[in-house]
Amino acid sequence: MADKPSNTKFFSQIVDLLQSARNNIVRTINQTMVQTYFEVGKMIVEEEQKGKDRAEYGKSLLQDLSKTLTREFGKGFSVTNIQQMRNFYLTYQKQQTVSVKSEKTIQQTASVEFKLSWSHYLKLMRIDDENERKFYEIEAVKNNWSVRELERQYDSALYTRLILSRDKNKVKELSEKGLVITKPKDAVKDPYILEFLGLPEHSAYSENQLESGLIDKLEHFLLELGNGFTFVARQKRISFDDKHFWIDLVFYNRILRCFVLIDLKIGELKHQDLGQMQMYVNYYDREIRLEDENKTIGMVLCQNKSESVVEYTLPENNEHIFASRYKTVLPSKEELKLLIKQSE
Template sequence: MLTNASLISEIKNIISQSRDNAVRSVDYQRTLMYWHIGQRIFEEEQNGEERAEYGTYLIKYLSEQLQPEFGSGFSYRQLNWYRQFYKTFPIMSALRTQLNWTQYKLLTSIDDAHKREYYIAESVKNNWSARQLERQINSSLYERLLMSNDKESVLAIAKGELIPNDASQIIKDPMVLEFLGLKRESAYYEKDLEESIITHLQDFLLELGNGFSFVARQKRIHLDGDDFFIDLVFYNRLMQCFVIFEIKTHKLTHEDLEQLQMYVNYYDRMEKLEYENKTIGILLCADKNNSLVKFTLPEENKSILASKYQLYLPTESQILEALKTEFDEFKKDQK
């Protein structure tokens, strides 16, 4: 027999799940309503002789007729959104029940189809809220992954069609840590950055991406009387390996890389199980010299990566410049 506590717990879970399902159902029905309205507006526009002028008149007229009775959800601006929503997602059966209207509004503003597909796949797979989706779009997540990978692989990994086999396929460079609330101008120690990451662990995991879980902070390693402490240890279930983070608030040096290599070697020899893949080490640094990284590490290196962090959201021009630099370096390496 169930105890009273177990019975209450089960019933509470049933109530919570039912409420969540009801909210999702209402959200989806509202999304479908907006899609159908957008479809009718678009179809009516196509029958107008002067399409651009008629479209403006039509939406303005509809707003005047609908808003007094149904409220601000049918303002001129909102009706324009519904029309654009239909144009962006013309196949109703392709709409995802896991996404709400706020998320679709964010997705509708993305012109690039590949980029939009990526955010849809990631939102569904990771159960992102609208706030989380907005943050990932604003932090240029898609573009940052493209710096180390190609469009097809980024999209395939997001859809679950491809299992990442290289750390560069899932580790972003730069990492955007604006959620830590640290000022760009402030001088601070590595322990300050580490403590702030732990305080905002959920946001940091979101920035890390798929498959990460937290393992340890200041992991102690004892080697013949000497103690060493690894800043942060995570595990990635997609790649089936430990991921070690060392935080440096200065421009990285070859000594930093050598220290991290020692930690990676220790985990591979002492912590890793036979079926697991090799440990990955990430130097999260304030600045880096790509040539120093390239020539300090072996040519076949896939275990150690350096990722620059920034404490503010990147601008579009910064992302474009970073992509151009990455492409120029790639062309240089091919010569």
């Protein structure tokens, strides 16, 4: 008897369709819940403003509302939770869009569009600086960050690293558009935070162990590298004149449309390290890069570096070779500012 035709592909398509539908339902429920909490917060603030003694009236209002909602809907409506809804409205009311209606110029606020989960916004509300908060919100949406990843990026002071190491005129752009990559320097951070490797800051480990750790935690490393990076190769061999060289890590950036070569160095950066990276970049540009691709970027990640060594080793018009430090533990914001100040 002939074998029955396999329906595996067909079944998989049905599974994917149903899974997509479930994900959309969950997303819609989350957005509806967040929007509802915003409206609840708005109603509470407007009701409080009617009270003669706003402080006492507001406290009593939240307590009574908590009892009513708990009796009606069960858990989830403690005074603390309701207070968070109120704070949510106060934090995000400025983002409401204002439209003008009729000749009487009646202003009416439209609903804010919330694209993240309530857990995301609970984290974001704890960020006092409005520009910093907007940046993380934009990046969380663009990169589909989980709450854990949002916390990790905030704890690693991504925003602080960017504003302290970039042109001050572009700081405002971060809060309006997030991280926009238009040239090689935009894709480079200094320092890189590699706390996910679990390596103590001053422990003895080899470059090979560092490289293996990054490969084992590749998903984390790609998130730290930033937008548009895809992994290409490890220990990529290039050969000429009967000599062989190995590039530690090779990536491709889809936004910049170019290869990104990374060499890992333990300890202090040497001028030979930069010269070697320049050779790698030249090889890729002349032998590997396609005509419609942009020039290769080279990055040397090191524990320490002298800015003078970098400055005098690389040409004045350099735009494609970079040296960045890495940290294997999360530095405090004060330590981070000191690190970056040393590079200025």
